Amino acid sequence: MRTTARDTVLGRIRDALALAPVPAAEIPRAYRTGRTLPDGERLALLTDRLLDYKAEVHPCTADRTAEVIAAVLEERGARSVGVPPGLDEEWLTAYTGRVQRDCADIPPPSLGDLDGVVTASAVTCAETGTIFLDGSPDQGRRALSLVPDLHVCVVDLSSVEPGVPEAVARLVPERPTTLISGPSATSDIELERVEGVHGPRTLAVVIRTDV
Amino acid sequence: MSTFLGMPATPPRAPYGTGNLRGERKFPRAAHDELLNEQLRRNLGRATGTIRAKRIGVTGELPDWEQLRDAGSAIKTDTMNRLPELLEQLEAKVTERGGTVHWARDGVEANAIVTRLVKATGSSDVIKVKSMATQEIGLNEHLEAEGITPYETDLAELIVQLADDKPSHILVPAIHRNRDEIRQIFLDEIPGVDPDLDNVPAHLAAAARTYLRQKFMTARVAVSGANFGIAETGTLSVVESEGNGRMCLTLPDTLITVMGIEKVLPRYQDLEVFLQLLPRSSTGERMNPYTSMWTGVTPGDGPQEFHLVLLDNGRTAALADRIGREALNCIRCSACLNVCPVYERAGGHAYGSTYPGPIGAVLTPQLAGMHAAKDDPNSSLPYASSLCGACFDACPVKIDIPSLLVELRHQHTEQAGTTAEKLAMKAAAGVMKSPRIYTAAQKAASLSRSVGVGGRDRVISRLPAPFDGWSDSRDTPAPPKQSFRAWLASAEGAATLREASAEGAARRAADDHQEEQ
Amino acid sequence: MRIGLFATCLGDTLFPEAVKSTAVLLARLGHEVVFPPGQTCCGQMHVNTGYQREPVPLVRNFAEQFGDASIDAVVMPSGSCAGSVRHQHEIVAERYGDAALRSGVATVKAKTYELSEFLVDVLDATDVGAYFPHRVTYHPTCHSLRMLRVGDKPLRLLRAVEGIDLVELPEADSCCGFGGTFAVKNADTSTAMLQDKMRNISATRADVCSAGDSSCLMHIGGGLSRIKSGTRTLHLAQILGSTRTAPYALTEAAR
Numbered sequence: 001m002r003t004t005a006r007d008t009v010l011g012r013i014r015d016a017l018a019l020a021p022v023p024a025a026e027i028p029r030a031y032r033t034g035r036t037l038p039d040g041e042r043l044a045l046l047t048d049r050l051l052d053y054k055a056e057v058h059p060c061t062a063d064r065t066a067e068v069i070a071a072v073l074e075e076r077g078a079r080s081v082g083v084p085p086g087l088d089e090e091w092l093t094a095y096t097g098r099v100q101r102d103c104a105d106i107p108p109p110s111l112g113d114l115d116g117v118v119t120a121s122a123v124t125c126a127e128t129g130t131i132f133l134d135g136s137p138d139q140g141r142r143a144l145s146l147v148p149d150l151h152v153c154v155v156d157l158s159s160v161e162p163g164v165p166e167a168v169a170r171l172v173p174e175r176p177t178t179l180i181s182g183p184s185a186t187s188d189i190e191l192e193r194v195e196g197v198h199g200p201r202t203l204a205v206v207i208r209t210d211v
Numbered sequence: 212m213s214t215f216l217g218m219p220a221t222p223p224r225a226p227y228g229t230g231n232l233r234g235e236r237k238f239p240r241a242a243h244d245e246l247l248n249e250q251l252r253r254n255l256g257r258a259t260g261t262i263r264a265k266r267i268g269v270t271g272e273l274p275d276w277e278q279l280r281d282a283g284s285a286i287k288t289d290t291m292n293r294l295p296e297l298l299e300q301l302e303a304k305v306t307e308r309g310g311t312v313h314w315a316r317d318g319v320e321a322n323a324i325v326t327r328l329v330k331a332t333g334s335s336d337v338i339k340v341k342s343m344a345t346q347e348i349g350l351n352e353h354l355e356a357e358g359i360t361p362y363e364t365d366l367a368e369l370i371v372q373l374a375d376d377k378p379s380h381i382l383v384p385a386i387h388r389n390r391d392e393i394r395q396i397f398l399d400e401i402p403g404v405d406p407d408l409d410n411v412p413a414h415l416a417a418a419a420r421t422y423l424r425q426k427f428m429t430a431r432v433a434v435s436g437a438n439f440g441i442a443e444t445g446t447l448s449v450v451e452s453e454g455n456g457r458m459c460l461t462l463p464d465t466l467i468t469v470m471g472i473e474k475v476l477p478r479y480q481d482l483e484v485f486l487q488l489l490p491r492s493s494t495g496e497r498m499n500p501y502t503s504m505w506t507g508v509t510p511g512d513g514p515q516e517f518h519l520v521l522l523d524n525g526r527t528a529a530l531a532d533r534i535g536r537e538a539l540n541c542i543r544c545s546a547c548l549n550v551c552p553v554y555e556r557a558g559g560h561a562y563g564s565t566y567p568g569p570i571g572a573v574l575t576p577q578l579a580g581m582h583a584a585k586d587d588p589n590s591s592l593p594y595a596s597s598l599c600g601a602c603f604d605a606c607p608v609k610i611d612i613p614s615l616l617v618e619l620r621h622q623h624t625e626q627a628g629t630t631a632e633k634l635a636m637k638a639a640a641g642v643m644k645s646p647r648i649y650t651a652a653q654k655a656a657s658l659s660r661s662v663g664v665g666g667r668d669r670v671i672s673r674l675p676a677p678f679d680g681w682s683d684s685r686d687t688p689a690p691p692k693q694s695f696r697a698w699l700a701s702a703e704g705a706a707t708l709r710e711a712s713a714e715g716a717a718r719r720a721a722d723d724h725q726e727e728q
Numbered sequence: 729m730r731i732g733l734f735a736t737c738l739g740d741t742l743f744p745e746a747v748k749s750t751a752v753l754l755a756r757l758g759h760e761v762v763f764p765p766g767q768t769c770c771g772q773m774h775v776n777t778g779y780q781r782e783p784v785p786l787v788r789n790f791a792e793q794f795g796d797a798s799i800d801a802v803v804m805p806s807g808s809c810a811g812s813v814r815h816q817h818e819i820v821a822e823r824y825g826d827a828a829l830r831s832g833v834a835t836v837k838a839k840t841y842e843l844s845e846f847l848v849d850v851l852d853a854t855d856v857g858a859y860f861p862h863r864v865t866y867h868p869t870c871h872s873l874r875m876l877r878v879g880d881k882p883l884r885l886l887r888a889v890e891g892i893d894l895v896e897l898p899e900a901d902s903c904c905g906f907g908g909t910f911a912v913k914n915a916d917t918s919t920a921m922l923q924d925k926m927r928n929i930s931a932t933r934a935d936v937c938s939a940g941d942s943s944c945l946m947h948i949g950g951g952l953s954r955i956k957s958g959t960r961t962l963h964l965a966q967i968l969g970s971t972r973t974a975p976y977a978l979t980e981a982a983r
Contacts, residue, residue, distance in 0.1 A: 005313075005314040005315060005316050005320060006314040009314050009472065009523045010295050010298070010299070012222035012523065012527035013222075013294045013295050013472070013527050013530060014219070014295055015220050015221070015222060015527070015531065016219075016222055016530035016531035016536075017291075017292065017294070017530065018219040019219050019221065019531045020530070020531050020532055020536065021533075022291070022533060024289070025285045025286075025288040025289040025292065026285065027285040027289060028278070028281050028282055029278075029282050030275070030278040030281065030282070031278040031279045031282055031487075032274070053500070104511040108428075108461075108462050109428035109429070109462075125498075127497070128490075128497040129498065130498045135512055141511060141512035141513070142457065142460075142461040142503075142512055143461050143462060143513075146454065146457050146458065146461060147462075164483050164486050164487050165483035168479075168480065168482050168483040168486070169480075169483070173443075173444040173446050173479045173504075173506065174444060174446075175506075175509075176504070176506070176509045176512055176513060177503075177505075178457065178501065178502070178503055179486075179498070179501065179502035180500070180501060181496075181498040181499065181501070184452065184453050184454035184501065185452050185453065185500045186366050186452055186453045187383065187452065187494055188365070188366040188370070188383055188385060188416075188453075189366070189385075189390055189393055189412040190258055190261075190389055190390055190412065191257075191258040191261040191262050191386070192261075192412050194412045194416045196416065196420075197366065197416050197419065197452075197453035197454055197455070198364075198420055198423065198424075198427070198453050198455045198457075199454025199457060199501060
């Protein structure tokens with residue numbers, strides 16, 4: 001009978017553990033978890049971190065969502081934007097450019113023809129300035145928020161958690177999840193950070209402070 | 212097999228002569244040449260200095276950094292203890308979610324699996340996300356030999372690939388190159404590049420963007436590594452900065468991920484620890500720009516075919532060492548490289564392995580062995596350290612690298628048989644275990660002085676081999692007239708100590724007197 | 729206290745002045761200094777070079793010489809030797825020793841101190857009555873800093889020295905490049921590290937570069953001597969041992 005690589009590798013691991021047993025480890029989780037912070041502090045912290053990454057920050061109230069999104073897109077000269085299939089239609093009512101509602105039939109390379117993309121977000125971590133997208137209908141497939149050069153991302157303050165453990169606890173593991181902390185960047189040349197490589201070179205975050 | 216026999220067998224190392232886990236020369240020889248490169252030393256000194264400062268800043272701002280390290284270390288230890296069940300769980304979850312799991316005993320087998328999968332798609336090229344595992348097994352070289360063109364998409368890997376160079380750092384493979392060198396590489400190697408390209412990093416990055424855009428949009432197959440694989444959910448994760456990772460993980464039809472078996476984590480919740488430890492230790496950022504997490508295949512989003520290749524290639528051999536296995540806890544952040552005074556000066560190429568620096572010096576010999584051939588270059592790696600301990604302090608999962616180095620040195624001397632060094636060590640211990648012989652030797656050393664050793668200035672400036680490297684740049688004092696013990700036994704020694712006691716007593720009495728007043 | 733002084737093989741043979749100062753300092757502070765005459769070497773060089781069988785007799789001898797319950801503490805003017813006793817002896821004893829050795833090693837380990845931590849932690853003394861009117865910079869040495877975690881204890885002792893002009897050493901916590909046999913096996917890399925250390929020392933324009941380990945000082949001092957630097961090396965104990973009545977004579981010739 002031929003031994004499979006699977007059996008061999010698992011057998012080796014069991015042999016290794018038998019040859020060199022190590023006592024079981026208790027995992028101390030004494031780091032900070034379950035933190036809460038008042039709205040104002042979460043907003044201030046998140047804003048500070050996003051600006052540090054050279055992202056744009058646009059705080060507003062929910063009733064001004066469409067107005068602020070339109071202003072951001074127009075300031076950037078975006079004449080066409082993509083939106084996920086489940087994005088609130090109200091959000092693009094003030095925008096005068098072309099809106100392309102995304103669907104699976106659109107080949108990803110053609111998303112490059114769009115000037116920008118507008119999405120919602122699932123969760124955000126204030127301490128690290130990290131926005132989590134999870135592929136829900138208002139965030140769309142991963143290619144949509146990746147290929148266009150401008151990403152306008154709407155974050156509701158109620159979805160902003162203080163730290164990483166609080167944010168991770170709100171995720172649904174099986175969803176394709178993308179963590180975004182500022183625009184794409186590289187430090188590969190002399191460890192000097194440069195914003196903008198392959199992902200969107202501009203990240204504009206619209207934070208709705210009353211949602 | 213061995214389980215049937217009842218006696219556990221020691222697992223094999225990575226096969227000799229395969230992959231990129233062994234250089235051609237021993238470390239001191241290779242370092243000697245690298246040290247002559249002034250440009251390299253300047254590039255490295257600047258880059259590691261920059262990143263050290265950033266790391267200290269962002270790790271220092273977390274009040275629970277030490278608690279995170281403790282948790283990270285314990286999670287890894289727990290993982291290794293439960294590796295069989297965790298890997299089986301990971302396999303079941305990935306399969307359940309539409310992925311296919313393959314197992315590879317070594318790099319040769321992994322290369323063959325990836326090649327077979329790529330050929331099955333009919334594609335003649337692949338785009339690649341920076342991956343230590345595929346670098347380790349020499350996947351690119353193998354694919355090329357099979358007629359498949361791999362395109363590295365990480366900026367630094369691209370620089371290395373275009374220059375036909377080798378990576379010299381885990382995080383920043385082109386750390387040994389400065390902006391002028393990179394500009395020249397791009398001008399020489401990127402077809403259709405703007406001939407007026409200057410050396411501004413932003414412009415160089417833009418040139419890479421333009422070059423790779425076409426590849427991202429047309430590639431049908433991508434190959435990646437993985438930073439973490441979650442057993443509980445089957446979720447894989449890649450941590451990156453540029454967005455090339457997202458491109459590779461999202462746009463092609465087929466994704467092939469090669470992951471070392473030690474990269475598994477038990478629970479999704481464990482990410483709350485490692486997503487804090489890794490970016491802060493690695494790039495010195497609070498969070499890296501992009502992290503992708505995917506679980507099998509998601510209809511309508513991303514590659515519809517997903518393969519996970521689980522790689523051993525000597526990892527089980529390391530696991531079979533109670534002390535050495537700690538090196539498997541490494542999360543490839545490269546903080547130890549950036550703080551290592553040896554790495555900073557000799558550079559990554561001197562280690563001859565995909566894994567350079569302090570962690571490389573303990574990981575490489577365990578994965579590939581250090582006695583696979585006569586004068587195996589890997590046997591010099593555990594000695595490529597002054598044991599200064601900076602790596603241990605910087606390690607986010609608290610790997611005690613200095614102790615591992617000392618352990619591997621011991622394993623080397625045990626394997627090496629009778630050498631001149633071992634005889635000298637035995638002789639030294641022989642002298643020192645006997646106070647009588649030891650004292651006689653000290654007297655002989657003192658006497659050497661009277662026969663002129665050290666000359667008038669009491670300094671020895673030239674020593675014979677193997678100490679000639681030392682004396683090339685250091686004077687050594689000639690032995691003094693009298694050892695400490697001889698002085699202590701002398702009338703002068705006794706009197707000096709008596710006087711010191713008396714003086715101290717007088718001083719204390721005076722102090723007490725003053726206090727009373 | 730009854731203090732067992734461990735001279736270290738290097739201190740005893742090549743750098744006796746540092747050990748003399750240690751003995752004088754402890755006596756001056758009112759303690760009985762005993763020197764078990766059978767002491768030799770802690771075996772650090774062997775273990776760090778990969779030899780663990782050969783130093784077994786040295787580890788045993790150390791435990792025997794200092795194991796006596798009448799000795800309250802074992803003190804040595806060396807961070808790396810203290811580190812060896814505290815961290816390496818039990819590795820050797822576990823692997824190649826017997827039960828008696830393991831127990832002996834555990835006993836001495838618990839009462840072994842490097843000089844500066846003994847003064848500050850055990851004796852609670854930072855002002856030891858020293859007088860040293862010279863410009864001094866301090867190199868913390870890796871084993872003291874990262875293995876023993878002596879922290880700023882040596883600096884607290886130095887700051888309390890009367891007349892001293894203490895200047896901070898740039899990049900103080902980086903290794904000088906000694907590393908025992910590392911300096912022989914990897915002489916080129918070691919030299920590159922030494923050059924950077926000497927550059928930082930020179931920048932302080934100090935008369936003296938001090939440290940708590942004669943081995944690192946031998947390395948740094950050997951380099952400074954070769955480049956005919958204006959800075960000389962001196963063990964921490966020699967600065968702390970210097971007083972108004974018996975000041976250390978920092979001669980031009982010695983520099």
